[in-house]
Amino acid sequence: MSTDTDRPLWLSGHMAPVPDEIDAVGLEVTGTLPDELTGRYFRNGPNPLPGNDSGHWFTGHGMIHGVRLNGGRAEWYRNRWVRTKKLADNSPFLRDDLTFDRAAVHANTHVIPHAGKILALVEVGFPYEMTPELETVGPCDFGGRLTTGMTAHPKQDPVTGELLFFGYGFMGPYLTYHRLSADGELVESRDIDVPGPTMMHDFAITENHVVWMDLPVVFDLELVNGSMPFRWDDGYGARLGVMPRHGDGPVRWFDIDPCYVFHVGNAHEDEQGRVVLDGARYSPAAFTAIWSETGGPVSEVPAADAKDPATAAASTGSARLHRWTLDPATGKATEEALDDRGVEFPTHDDTRTGHRHRYLYTEADGGAIVKYDLRTGSSTALELGADMAPGEAVFVPAEGARAEDEGWLMTIVSDRAGKGSELLVVNAADLSRTASVRLPRRVPAGFHGSWIPDA
Template identity: 75%
Template sequence: MSQPNGTAPSLWLEGHRAPVPDEIDAVGLPVEGTLPPELTGRYFRNGPNPLPGTPSAHWFTGPGMVHGVRLRDGRAEWYRNRWVRTTEFTDGARFVRPDGTFDHAAVPANTHVVPHAGRILALVETGLPYELTPELDTVGPCDFGGLLKGGMTAHPKEDPVTGELLFFGYGLVPPYLTYHRLSAGGRLVESREVEVPGPTMMHDFAVTANHVVWLDLPVVFDMALARRGGGMPFRWDDAYGARLGVMPRAGGPVRWFDVDPCYVFHVGNAYEDEAGRVVVDGVRYRPEDFIAFWPSIGGESDPSAATVANAPVRAAATGSSRLHRWTLDPASGAAKEEPLDDRPVEFPTHDDARTGHAHRYLYTAAADAIVKHDLRSGSSAALELGPDLVPGEAVFVAAEGARTEDEGWLLSIVTDRAGQGSELLVLDAADLSRTASVRLPRRVPAGFHGSWIPDPVS
């Protein structure tokens, strides 16, 4: 299959990424092994899924579809999948209106799905979240009582101490970056503009107990690409520079730290160490890796604007990201960088109870493995799935009354690379051993992010 512009294979529409044609329901799913009875709730996973006959021009732009598995008392009760019925999906509404203003409800809602304050929200960074029911019906767009005027990142952070949900939105026109805070009860209580030089694709951010960390990196909005339409109007730009910003959560100026040029889609976690430095762990693309990766999912690069795109450097590119650490010292203004692992990985996760606080473990997905990184010892372990299987993001679920950081399970949807079938894999996070596998009634396309949503405590 070719891209809609006919220039290259559409790899995001083939094999394990290929969209499914419809919505189905299934009950009484077969289970191998033993599902822990305390895993009673729902695992929801979001990702793009174009309608039949309407291929997307970029992997990131297809309409969102959420896949759900209901677990209860050691059983896998049901599977179902539903498109998120945004106004873009149901009515063909356009994000940019004829008068040039933005319709923030006209989005694909295809990147993440998270619970907060009794709501389940399907997210994409360009627009409003969409509320879903526990059965995956679409309630509608959520603007928190009219207070949210722009987009909401697909990577909000829930503070494990206060219960607040911290998030941001980026804009293609000023304001380019806005910080927001929801109360534990789901009320928008703060919105604050943050000054940055221009519109960049800021996919994620980090929080610590006292700070927010911004990723102001050189993948920029390009109006010429936007006018051409079809894909994602962002490209690498050497001239923009790369920096991380540390902003007090209580208010105050951002302290910016220049870093080596890179791009980061996903942060693992961040915290303040005993010396007051801000430590940020994430998966990092070198310039040559981003430039190699971006066209493979429908993006465009401008070699004339990227000095790293010359042949000798590009020959060393892998198109992959690796786990990396930045240590930012507000006292000295110095930024230290160091690789944490040399294996290509993505989708870092951790125990959400440690968001913003020191962590020992991160979990990532490699091409054919689920990896556990011990950041204290500097070692890693992996469950190798073999070349025919592709794991999705591994979501950590802590065991009830957990006494150690890795006491719990990892949930990951694993799909056959040829696109023939999928399973929900449940691993013991301590040693990556297989606890159970739920055979799903259909193939689930490789997607993006998901959440475990436990049943309310009665």
């Protein structure tokens, strides 16, 4: 008999996929759901078909879990695979003629609303449009104008409503910047010169700039027949780029210490015109550890950490919250660790995207949600227990909010033994529990989600 110890990490415990799609109504609520929370919480993540090992956590078919809240009630839960061409008939992403079918993807990383559409995202291909009931409409290429993949981490400008995003490729052009209007029209695409095909998972914006992360995890053609054809390249270097959002000005690059960043928190411009970026930073050894755990090819600890045995030995595969300050006057980047606790999935009030922010919220090692006050340098935590695994905490502002943390955090919390899950609603101001919605099934660990209020 097979046991969890025989299976890869991403097929075990709270990460194990579920075998089917279900619906449930009239969900049990503990506490009080605020009446104004009327809408849908959707969360995307990888979920291979029964009996299939995707080979890497990142490459399972996308499945969205949804909870409908209405007037203090939790009306329904449902989960649906995103019915992509890859799911329907295992269509190849790379065709025989060496062109890409960008609809043959897993659509498993994020789900967002924009311009009246709900989009399931994965960075190597087209987004897939979903209905509010989680039925798949189909791939979206914005009227044929999108010819690259679309990052799973687009940024919506809170002032203009534009959606800024990018696509990266395995062959030139390696990086392309895109701008979607508030009404969903692709109005700009611009190639960005970078030296090679890196795995650029996220980026940031400020009021006037785009911030790129050109980091040393690179595509390797020899790994294409494996699960994820990327590896650490100690010789590639690491740098952050600042590009004007308006006009066609060049990117200014700032060298930084070797690292990898899956997820940024936010960025802004300070009073001296410097660009300030917050993100969850993996040291080379920490990246090696997490990449190995999730199924990626790893040979040895990268040289950058091997030079420091204590750092390598202490690596747990966790990221640490860091801040980079990029100074155009000096051409230098400074780096500061904001905490030594292992964290991931930093979030903030999206109405402050690209602008100065006071608070960040993260999921943390040991089963906690941590709130950072970047003005005071302090942090507070809601400790859920080491046997519990919270996911990304999505911030939902209260109606008429006057304070930046006036609102709620929403996250799916699962038992690490794989026994059950809840949708937890937390008061963002003091991290007190507001309500919990008991879900009718275990929800596997996943990636990113959104609160989609009723119009």
